[in-house]
Amino acid sequence: MSEEFHRIKRLPPYVFEEVNKLKAQARADGRDIIDFGMGNPDSPTPQHIVDKLVETVNNPKTHRYSTSRGIPGLRRAQASYYERRFGVKLDPDTEIVATLGSKEGLANLAQAITTPGDVILTPNPSYPIHPYGFIIAGAVARHLPTGPDHDYFESLDRAMRHCHPAPSALVVNFPSNPTAQVVDLDFYKELVAYAKKRDLILLSDLAYAEVYFDDNPPPSILEVEGARDIAVEFTSMSKTYSMPGWRVGFAVGNKQLVGALTRIKSYLDYGAFTPIQVAAAAALNGPQDCVDDMRALYKNRRDVLVETIGRAGWDIPSPPATMFAWAPIPEPFRQLGSLEFSKLVLREADVAVSPGIGFGEYGDGYVRIALVENEQRIRQAARNLKKLFSNASDLVAEVEAELGRKPA
DSSP states (O other), X not given: OOSOOHHHHTSOOOHHHHHHHHHHHHHHTTOOOEEOSSOOOOSOOOXXXXXXXXXXXXXXXXXXXXXXXXXXXXXXXXXXHHHHHHOOOOOTTTSEEEESHHHHHHHHHHXXXXXXXXXXXXXXXXOTHHHHHHHHTTOEEEEEEOSTTSOHHHHHHHHHHHOSSOOOEEEEESSOTTTOOXXXXXXXXXXXXXXXXXXXXXXXXXXTTTXXXXXXXXXOGGGSTTGGGTEEEEEESXXXXXXXXXXXXXXXXXXXXXXXXXXXXXXXXXXSOHHHHHHHHHHHHSOOHHHHHHHHHHHHHHHHHHHHHHHHTOOXXXXXXXXXXXXXXXXXXXXXHHHHHHHHHXXXXXXXXXXXXXXXXXXXXXXXXXXXXXHHHHHHHHHHHHHHHXXXXXXXXXXXXXHTOOOO
C-alpha cells in the first residue's frame, strides 16, 4: 500500500509525540524527569470504590457481556448526581448513556451526527478530541479562538458570518483543558439563546466539573431552561475520583442526541466491564469526602507551583479550576515557540511540560503544566528552572543556531 488512508491523512503529526520521545530517551539515559506533561492523576482510586470492584468481580455472573448504554444502576446514579449537584432532573432511560470516558463519547457522537462536509465550531486551544473527533468523522472544524485575550461571542459571531455552509454544532469546554478558563451560568444562558436562534447543537465537555478551587462550583449548561432542546453534556469520573484507567464517563441531555450516541455505541462496544460500572455507581452514590480531598490536593499543588516557580522567575497565572496551569512562555524564550521551549526545558531542567501548539495554533505562546507531581517534586522543578532562566540568553541563542534561525 503506497498511499496513506484518507482519514489518517486528515490528522496532523502528533505534536506531543516529539516531546514524549525525548522524555523516554532521557529516562532511558537514567535522568530523573519531573513530568508535568500528561494529565494523568497520580493518586490512587479511593479504597471504597476499589473494594466494590473486588466484591463485584468475585461474582461470576458479572463476567459476561455488559450493557453498552450502561447498567441501570449506573445511569440512575448519574441522574442522582445531576439532581444533587446541579438541580437538573434527568431520565436515566432516555437522557443518559454511559461512555468509555468522555473522549470516547465525544468521538462516537461525532460519528453519529456528522455528515461529511459539515462545519463544526471547536475551541482553540482545545483538548484534541474536540476538533479531531469531528475531522475523523468527515467534518470541517472551524477553530474558535478562546481564552482571556478573546471576546467569545465576538469570535463566535465572526465564525458564523464566514462559515459556508453554516455550522451545525459548537463544542464548549469549561472549565477548559488546557486554559483552565471558567464561565458562569449567565454565559450559558446567553449561549443557549444564541444557539437556538441559529439552529446550533451544543456539545458541552464538563470533565472538570468537580476540580475547582473557589466557592463557585462550575455550572452545567443543562441548568439553563430549554438547554436540553439542543445540548448534550459529557462528564468523566477520571479526575473526580482518580479513575483515569477505569474509563467511565457519561453523555447526558437531549434525548435525540443521547439516543444517536446510544445507537452508535450498540454497534461498537458492550460497555465497560460490569464490575467497573458497579464500582462507578458506588463512587457516585457513596461518601464524597474523597472528592474534597482531591480538590485540596490539587489546590495545594497549584499554590506551591505558582509560588515557587514564580520566585524562580516564571510568572504563572493561578488557575481557578482543572488540574492544569496554562503558562505563558517566559519573555526571553517566547521567540522559540512552545515546542522548542518544551524541548529546551526537558533537556536543560529535566522538566516535562506540554507544548501549547499541541492544543491548536492559538496555544503556541503557552505550555500546559499538569499538577501530577507532589509538592517536593514541584519545588525541585522550580530549582531546576531557576538555573535554566539564569542562562536564558545563551540557551536561546544556542537553540536558534541549531534551528538555523537568525537571532530576534
